[in-house]
Amino acid sequence: MNDNAVIDQGHDGYTSEDHGVWRTLFERQAKLLPGRAAPEFIEGLDALGVEAGGIPDFERLSDRLETATNWRIVAVRGLIDDDVFFDHLAHRRFPVTNWIRKPEQLDYLQEPDCFHDCFGHVPMLFNPVFADYMQAYGQGGLKALEQDALGYLARLYWYTVEFGLIMSDEGLRIYGSGIVSSKGETLYALESDTPNRLAFDLMRIMQTDYIIDHYQQTYFVIGSYDQLFEATRPDFTPYYEMLRARPAIEPHEVLPGDQRV
Template sequence: MNDNEIISQGYENYTPEEHETWRILFNRQAEMLPGRAAPEFVDGLEALGVEANGIPDFEKLSDRLEAKTGWRIVAVRGLIDDDVFFGLLADRRFPVTHWIRKRAQLDYLQEPDCFHDCFGHVPMLFNPVFADYMAAYGRGGLKALKHDALTYLARLYWYTVEFGLIDTPDGLRIYGAGIVSSKGESLYALDDPAPNRLEFDLMRIMQTDYIIDHFQQTYFVIDSYDQLFRATRPDFVPYYRQLKTLPELAADAVRDTDRRIEIDRKAQGGAKK
């Protein structure tokens, strides 16, 4: 695999203002996520030692992560080529953007920065099953490139790793990085009546388009991380052949066969099917 897109984090180059931006983002998410984020995310954040006092040192963070699940963090400039991204995941290395957003971008950033990548993604890699899912996804991505099926696999990543919800005994909880790293979407995903919340269905997800410049119109809900891992085990090539014969579904589409999941946040009992 070509590692040319991996760079040094340059930790010593961060300014006091950039560390302060991290602190603002961290503190406001830490305040709202209890009772919203999945327990595995909260446990991972604590275990990995990502704290509020400034941008983490990726090498130190990697050492803690590797001791738990065999993963390491590598610094990149931003979005990287698909083959490099999938290869890194398959090799149990997670790419984290080295720069952090400007103060004016606290509430919205279209391109991932180190807060999204580090705060949003890395804690879940502490969970062994989810970590294995991510490695399996990387291997699947390398195969998808050979079968002109990247669109389908990108949708799976979007609706699980980035914007996934999980049904727990205490109600729906967030595990997707795109939600836990966003103040607005952390509230919207669980409280707003507008979005569809649908039961996880692998083929349904890979048919479904998504939006990148607004809160999601649809979230898919898993029962467990084992469910995600099992979904990556079969050979996807037959799925890709079938998907090429099926219509694309809009991001807000709901079919008669979809199973909706309703929530009652006031009751904190959460999911009602």
């Protein structure tokens, strides 16, 4: 592991403007998410003790998270090398960016900041099954690097961890961090007639390209977190061999065998 990727959060260095951005983002998502976010996300957010007052101290959050599922948060400056990222996940450490966006960037960022990482990702790590899924994903990522198959696994992360939907007992809900941390995508993912919402299919997902600069054209819906975790159990090596022989599917495409949700 490249220890240089881990830094001190520098909590004392945040400005009043930084904390103000956190408050604005937190307050508007807190109003939107009840009835839209998965119950497990809401429960994790409550357990985390994150509040609207300002950017939280990562060490305090880590202590709560470690007690619940034996995960910890590590502060990083931004995007890190793939091998470092996967190693962190494989050892139940989640990298959280220490900087926060500027007021003029409230609705769009090219790279994740601490609101996306902390508010969007960390609450789901309180769910034991999802926490195990994330560790399994990290272990699979280290193998994918050796097999030159990272692109396929990146699609799985995108359509589950970042932009996943779940059919809960209360109906369709969001759990992906890229949705729960975004006002616009929260509403779009659930309430717009534009995107495709398709039942989870591991091979279909790993074959599907995605877009990074606009709302998603397709979302995949899991039935449970157990379904997600079980999908990561097999050795993906034969899957990668099959995928190499198949063309990529465009983000907007719906295939004859797809199951709409």
